[in-house]
Amino acid sequence: MNSQVAGAASIGKPPVSFQQVGLHFGGNPVLEDVSLDIKSGDFLAILGPNGAGKTTLLKIALGLVSPTAGQAMLFGVPAARFRQRYRIGYVPQKAGVFGDFPATVWEVVTTGRVSRSGFLRPLSSKDRQIVAGVLHRLGLENLAARTVRLLSGGQRQRVAIARALAAEPEVLLLDEAAEGLDAPGEDAFYSLLAELNHEQGLTVVLVTHDIGAVSLRVRTVVCLNRRVVFTGSPQECLENGKLAALYGMPVFVPSKWASGREMQKSGLER
């Protein structure tokens, strides 16, 4: 009920918005004047080379890092003061690790429910029902009693997404979450995100330096290199040589991802 009221209050406000965000660390600029509105229902990739500030930007949105200039807004509320954290699901970098301590898939995923149900209340039957539903949705129901550390990388990645979805978020923020997956695992991972975006209307924002894996699947690409250097469709991004400018070298995207072309040589077409 609360979320419906809160949702009504924030209708029309972008779920995530950066307003002239800047961050300096030890005198060095990490982010400069980043302004970006992420629309509800978008499937968006923030692309950029190592050190471009992608992860930092995500952490600013999550309220984990405070910018030195500007601010991030979540549903129209400054990130630092945003209390309805359950509306933002987070899949961190190396999310598949969860330490070496024994914990079952069920236990890990129920920790994701805490932001929705509160950490002091015991899990209600509704909470359990929702967690069970998420496990079923992600094909993890048979693994619920298994120890997470004994699962494969791809399965652990699904557990991390399940944990984020357990809070029934409206936005999913993923930080290099496909790192370490093999090609089929990566394919399954992006397919799952596309399904969640299409079928449930979940706003998906993923941060990655992996151009090929996202270029066909996402709706919007944001190229970041301390500043936003491009925002548009994947096709525009590939055709206008933006990637070459971003990475400072010609970028080759395998045909599988580049709308049927044999080999797209972004940046060499200028």
Place this chain on the structure above:
Amino acid sequence: MDIWHYGFFVRAMIAGVLCGALCPVVGVFLVARRFSFFADALAHVSLTGLALGLVLGIAPGITTVAAVVSAAFAVEWLRQRHRFYADALLAAVMAGGLALGVILVSKSRGFGADLTGYLFGSLLTIGPTDLWFTGVLFVIAVVVVIPLYKGLLAIALDEEYARAAGLPVVAINAVFITVAALTVAVAIRAVGVLLAGALIVIPVLVAVRVTRSFRGALFAAVVTGVALVVGGLHLSYALDLPSGPAVVLLGIVTLVGVSFYQQLVLRYR
């Protein structure tokens, strides 16, 4: 005569069981967060607290708890600021606590005879006041940890995620390290400054080898902790051994035994 007719043994057993149950509860969360040395470092700082009490003429129990709780908050603050050096910081705190403690001890008089008891524990000489102290701390820890379990689990599995999910991580951590510090103060009475860390960590190491869930590890660690204290005290009485080291050595033997058994099962299954 049956040893259960001796008041000192009954008191030792009650205090030991409470301690054996409490220490692994804290230990599970410390080990999961790769922060096992925390307990050891605090135990060493307790010597400073103890000696301060003797030098200043204040009840050593009070100064010990004060020193351990202050050190716990100092270490947590340093850990938040210098995440990557957490283990080195703990080593420094541990050495510093011991060094300051020894210097203060050397300046106080009439402490020498008790030092062995503080360093290695003296469950068998525990008095009614200490028993009450242990009981009250046990109740406080249980009352605090049970409602915080969900939050502690989320933080233990992934602290950054817990922060992003809006959990009051700083507040939960503050409550937890206070409980951890009080637990160390209790453990010192049972197995002494030098072995308190062992009673907090060893039952957890045994438990993680035989369980696959966090809750299972917590339960198995508590059962192991209690069994080690009960077994250790009996050994101590039967073989005339110091009680603290008997408990800890029994723990090490159990850990090695369980590991060896698992290797055998894996090989011949």
